[in-house]
Amino acid sequence: MELSVNLLRQMEELKKETGYSIGEQIAVFLPVFRFQMSGHEEEMNAQTLEMWDLFYTKRKKETFSHLKQSCRAIWDDLKCFPVQNGEKKMIFENSWMFARTYGGERGHEGTDLIPPENVRDYYRVVSMTDGVVEKIGWLEKGGWRIGIRSEHGGYFYYAHLSSYAKEFAVGEKVKAGDLLGYMGDTGYGAEENTMGKFDVHLHLGIYIQTERMEELSVNPYWILRFLADRNEI
Structure with a gap:
């Protein structure tokens, strides 16, 4: 999975707009774009996010739940860079x-x-x-x-x-x-x-x-x- 700083900034803005955390967004967009999110920035919007979240929740509930849990474990508790000086x-x-x-x-x-x-x-x-x-x-x-x-x-x-x-x-x-x-x-x-x-x-x-x-x-x-x-x- 390749990411970019700009892509992550976009997800930060989408979080403010929709309330979906970074981890929740990644859990939705990973399967939608077959683990290649870079290049799909224009499609990564609130409408796409909410539509596919509903689809996966209804049709692939257990698998999607595990994926979401994993993505949230990685992304949703992050607060600080691990080095404080230098x-x-x-x-x-x-x-x-x-x-x-x-x-x-x-x-x-x-x-x-x-x-x-x-x-x-x-x-x-x-x-x-x-x-x-x-x-x-x-x-x-x-x-x-x-x-x-x-x-x-x-x-x-x-x-x-x-x-x-x-x-x-x-x-x-x-x-x-x-x-x-x-x-x-x-x-x-x-x-x-x-x-x-x-x-x-x-x-x-x-x-x-x-x-x-x-x-x-x-x-x-x-x-x-x-x-x-x-x-x-």
């Missing part, structure tokens, strides 16, 4: 599923945010959403990480932290914009506090649960572009 100079690319080799051949399940300076324990990592702490602590690949489950069910994974903002507990509630920790270079080692295997950066992963998969990785790139544009970064 964000205007932060670099990130569409590197989802690029090849990685540590621990065996695999795809890169996320987007890396690269700071302007290779300095650990300086760049502030904040929660993109309200939610609940679901995972905390050391992972061999991810280093010091924290995972937040948002209200609509998205799992937001922040990895390679140098330190945490405080001693978080599983089940603890967080608000969007709350400081989670600081960007670092931890990970790629079984021993806790392994660092220096790569440059300082934040690995952001986003996952949803589906009927068939406990964790389905979602490309965070356009989500980050959306938040950067919304916050004028």
Whole structure:
């Protein structure tokens, strides 16, 4: 699925006009335009949205309900760009599923945010959403990480932290914009506090649960572009 900043801006305006959230709009337009929304901007209007929402709700209720739930889990809890200082100079690319080799051949399940300076324990990592702490602590690949489950069910994974903002507990509630920790270079080692295997950066992963998969990785790139544009970064 290819998006664009202009397309996301259009959906923000359509949200004001119709009350349909970004996630709800994407759930309708994805099947209508066969997962290629770019190029259909003129057709993505209130009339099309409401007509096809009614059609899918009546004719494909269960399937459409699952799709809508997934899209809302990804899009409808987003509030903050995940870095609070230096964000205007932060670099990130569409590197989802690029090849990685540590621990065996695999795809890169996320987007890396690269700071302007290779300095650990300086760049502030904040929660993109309200939610609940679901995972905390050391992972061999991810280093010091924290995972937040948002209200609509998205799992937001922040990895390679140098330190945490405080001693978080599983089940603890967080608000969007709350400081989670600081960007670092931890990970790629079984021993806790392994660092220096790569440059300082934040690995952001986003996952949803589906009927068939406990964790389905979602490309965070356009989500980050959306938040950067919304916050004028």
